[in-house]
Amino acid sequence: MLDRYYFGSVTRISPEAPIPIVKVNRVEDRLGGAANVANNLAHLTAVTSLMSITGVDEPGLALANKLREYDIAPFISKDPYGTTTLKLRTVVGGHQVSRTDFDSKPSTTTKLALLDQFERLYQTYDVVVFSDYNKGTLGYTERMIALCNEANIKTIVDPKGNDWSKYKGCFMITPNEKELQDVIGTWDSEAELTRNVTKLMADLGIAQVLLTRSERGMTLFNQFQTHYKTEAKSVVDVTGAGDTVVATLAWALANNYSLNKSIELANKAAGIVVSKLGTSVVSHDELL
16 A cells, blocks of 8 residues: 655635645655555564555555665565555645545455465564455455464454454454454443453454554453553554554564563554654654
8 A cells, every 4th residue: 555645735725616725845655554564664673575466557666666665575466457555645734634545456366376475485474464454455364374373473463344254363463442343343341342352352263352442552352451551642643553553563572572562562652653644653763
């Protein structure tokens, strides 16, 4: 996914419709979606690769160039009939005034090519992150997770949608409250939440659920329940905060930090990134 920002100013209203005319002063491309996870990992000094699908188009080329700029190895399957996911944001005076999205579902042939590539490469990594933006790329996730489990490779999932059976057997899943409600429904108490999450974990063989709860921090569910207070001092933009969380978890676990310490670091990283505008990252020096 490519995030493209138009930064500009407004001095008049359009004569064609009651909307502002934005004079664009600067255009900036940033890595978005799973690419933002990879970018966060690279800025934390991890040796990082991105496996994904793009179209054969200008945004796909821009994305590949950005990956190389940050020393992220691109393993990209190109769909000749699809388009690269592109989010165009217009920002005026530090505030986002519009967003336009372009995307399409990849073909089965391209998804199978991605799976084949994964089967050849996965054993060279310490941790695999599945960043699901419900764009159709992750068509064979359950097979990929099973392979990682056989090789004792930890898997972290940032989920989407109400069917989590495709994440069966993962080491950790990191939903926000809305994403969790889409699967287990609403809850009236922490006790009910714990019961429902525990049943979900048992049904799907998921080792732990890390629930991100915005200004209320994070809650880890495994054999126990552990709460982590938010580390955010100021909130400017929550865009990409979930990407920063899973990237920091992956980096910390790959470097043999304990699970508790890994979550503490992810919580601190989230507190840093929400103080920045737009799709941003946290560097190794900022975190440590």
